[in-house]
Amino acid sequence: MAPIIQTIHLKKIYRVGQERVAALNDVSIAIEPGEVCCIVGQSGSGKSTLLNQLAGLEKPTSGQVFIGKREISAMSEGELAVFRQKYLGFIFQSYNLLPSMTAAENVALPLMFKGVPRKERLKQAHEQLKLMGLTGRENHRPTEMSGGQQQRVGIARAFVGSPKVIFADEPTGNLDSATTRQVLYQMLSMSKQKGITYIMVTHEQDLALCADRVITVLDGKVQSDVVRSEQQKREGYQKLFGRQLPGEE
């Protein structure tokens, strides 16, 4: 199968005053369609920089990034904005919900950019919130919800238009460990059911027990890139969630 995401000799150099920081130094990776890929490594190793490059949020200093057949590293900002709205979903550590909007309106927002009529948008938002176990909270505003609930709204918003790839940078970084596992289980179940490629940055090595592929970065380089076996994944799901993913029990 052709990879859904590929980087070729990717480099990102930041200038800080006179200094040059090589946040990414010659990264060549490939991620297969439908994979759950965890990017792990210690703080400052380059995880967020790599994710931002894969998602077209920042331009590389040199090298290439492909999503499907499209070279996103060669797109203009305008082309990228359209591409992201059409094909990509994002989940943020700090949820990034709009405080003046209800849960349903927040979830419906990406569909507005796709030109879906308001009634249909809200219908899909309600369905997605139901899948996240948030029935009855549709008209609540973010400040009226717990962190776990807010992140479930964030997840619903990322999944609502069935994007090709979802990018998440430390999505459970602000949640306690029980909520982290619940939310992670929901993200994974949804990705697997919809066949969406899910790429998650985390500094918590343990969370990578749920991944199909684990890419470890150190000092801006890929230290290892491991595809995990079915057996390892079954054991990982059991350890993290106490159960298998839906449809795999």
Ligand code: ADP
């Ligand atoms: P991680 O997400 O693994 O903690 P980052 O990708 O955020 O790491 O950062 C990698 C390196 O690049 C660090 O040394 C960081 O200080 C540097 N860096 C990241 N973003 C910038 C920026 N916008 N300007 C300057 N240096 C940056």
Ligand code: MG
């Ligand atoms: Mg980071």
